[in-house]
Amino acid sequence: MVRPTLAFTALALVALAVAPHAQDMPSAPVAKEASERPAWQAHGMKPPSPDSPFEEVVSGLYFRSKETQEMQADDFNNPGFLAVEQGEELWSKVDGAAGKSCASCHNEASTSMKGVAAAYPKWNEKLGKPVNLEQRINICRSGALKAEPYAFGSPELTAMTTYIRNQSRGMPVAVKVDGPMTPWFERGKSLYYQRNGQLDLACASCHEKNHGKYLRADFLSQGQSNGFPVYRLRDQRLVPLHERMEGCMQDVRATPFKPLSDEFLALETYVAWRGLGLPVETPAVRN
Secondary structure (H helix, E strand, C coil): CCCHHHHHHHHHHHHHHHHHHCCCCCCCCCCCCHHHCCCHHHHCECCCCCCCCCCCECCHHHHCCHHHHHHHHCCCCCCCHHHHHHHHHHHCCCECCCCECHHHHHCCHHHHCCCCHHHCCEEECCCCEEECHHHHHHHHHHCCCCCCCCCCCCHHHHHHHHHHHHCCCCCECCCCCCHHHHHHHHHHHHHHCCCECCCCECHHHHHCCCCCCEECCEECCCCCCCCCCEEECCCCEEECHHHHHHHHHHHCCCCCCCCCCHHHHHHHHHHHHHCCCCECCCCEEEC
């Protein structure tokens, strides 16, 4: 006998696998009234680049409920601010053989880090490749501090990333994709439109062709990265961008790239470009 739960799961997977081949997936029926749908259309901005795939770019914040938006806006109610406080402590903590802290070189983060994170990923001349903020933090730890790098996904690295990005909150995303960054941008673009997994879906299948529609109980956004790391209510913790990308690939039944891999770094570069001009919101709150 096939258990009901397994049978339902199988039917759901078949439905998802078939739908993406249509140019425009229809929204599943929902019980909510139309007035309860997030009013994301009222919060768009004209993209700075004429090559943008969107007529308007919209932060993922406005694809969430009013309650979630209010939670993010209230620094005392936003659960991601626990990591900001932890990151502030780590900023001044002496660690490593050099007997230094981040503050030893950079002084007050509110001044020295203002606007810095909005430009990442960023070209690193010494490595001959771009690095994202997590990698930049660990370069400093290995070099200036002579300390062990933080592991990806560790509370320490996520807190430090959140703290530094929070210093740019409200400032526009300003990643550069010209010069030596161009091949990485193009690679990220190719990956964004590449179908993957048993469900044969690309990033664009949801976030470009079908944003503003329901997929089961979730309301699809444009997949912007301006709020990461984000506090996900379903996980009850902060989630870094590469972990979210990894989760998306798992959701379509694909073998995901590794966090901080060149593939995800290229994809992060392209996704950041898609959200040029949007304000940094870290720590954002999402479903």
